[in-house]
Amino acid sequence: MTWCPDARPLYHAALDGGYALPAYNVCSLEMAKGCLEAADAAGRPVILQTYPADIEQASPHVFAQLIRALADEVSVPVALHLDHGRDVNQVIACLRAGYGSVMFDGQGLPFDETLQMTAHLAAIAHASGAALEVSAESFGVPSANDNVLDTTDPEKARALRDAGADLVACAVGSEHGHASRIDLSLLSAIQARVGGPLVLHGGSGIHPGDLRAALDFGVTKVNVGSALYRAVRAAWVATTDLPTHRTGYASIRAAVRDVAAPYLDLLNPHKGTVHD
Structure with missing residues (x-):
């Protein structure tokens, strides 16, 4: 079964x-199909995720049913995740719809x-x-003025794990939508207190060498948007x-597939396929 109603085994x-x-x-x-085509060709599991603004265009139920149907057409494990969920009711709605993983972003809240x-x-x-992902510090979101991420305190990250978070999102130098380098020494300190799984946001701009190095420090999920x-x-x-809109959709799907594909190899240094 390629659809994963619980993403924890994948992590x-x-x-x-x-x-x-x-x-x-x-x-x-088109975006979902492009990413799944890349994952299927590589033979590697994948997470698809939606921003809260995305599911204002269609309900969590619609996205869950769409991704589940698409997962039936590929041979690799696929899970669906809510990214940057700040509204508790929306987080719960996604869980009810069948999301296998959700993020709670407590930006602006006291720790x-x-x-x-x-x-x-x-x-x-x-x-x-x-699964539940939580950020230890405030996370900026794309197109917002607070795009630069605060630095994660390893002790706060540990407190989130103790409170029940399955994944801890780490702010260690990355920025949404911008080229960035990450502080590997800080990531190591977080791993020492939390272990894993850890998450990096802003993966589109993180230096490839840093992404590969992060695999040694408990990072098991990297967001690419x-x-x-x-x-x-x-x-x-x-x-x-x-000539037609269908030609345009095919072009978009191919463009997304071509951008998504390199991350599957970059984040998996092992040869062969991974289906577990």
Whole structure:
């Protein structure tokens, strides 16, 4: 079965295997198919994820049913994740819809309140058979003024793990949508307190060498969004003179596939396929 209603086994297999799962932000059929075509060709598991703004265009139920149907057409494990969930009701709605993984982003909340919400949502996620990701510090989001991520305190990261978070998102120098280098010494300190699985945001701009090095420090999920959106925009502009809209959709799907594919190799230094 390629559809994974619970993403936790995928995360732990990646941690044990020394590789990371690319988590692609998608908001359309074409984007989802492009990413899955890349994963299927590489023979490697994949996470697709949606921003809260994306599921304002279609409900969590619609996205869950779409991705589940597409997963039936590939031979690799596929899980669906909510990225940057800040509204508790939306997080719960995604779990009810069948998301196998959700993120709670406590941006702007006192840390004690983030801890309380982590414990609350961990109980709900685990009862639903799903994973919970939480950030130890405020995370900026693409196109926002607070794009630069704060630095994660290893002790706060440990507190989130103790509160029930399955994955801890680490801010160690990356920025959404911008070229960046990460602080590997800080990532090592976080791993020493938390272990894994750990998550890096802003994967589109992180230096490839840093991404590969991060695999040695418990990183098992890397978010990739901005690179895909740029590919969509470029392909869309280039389709203005094409005869039909279907030709344009095919162009977008191919552009997304071509951008998604390199991350599957970069984040998995091992030869062969990984289906566990």
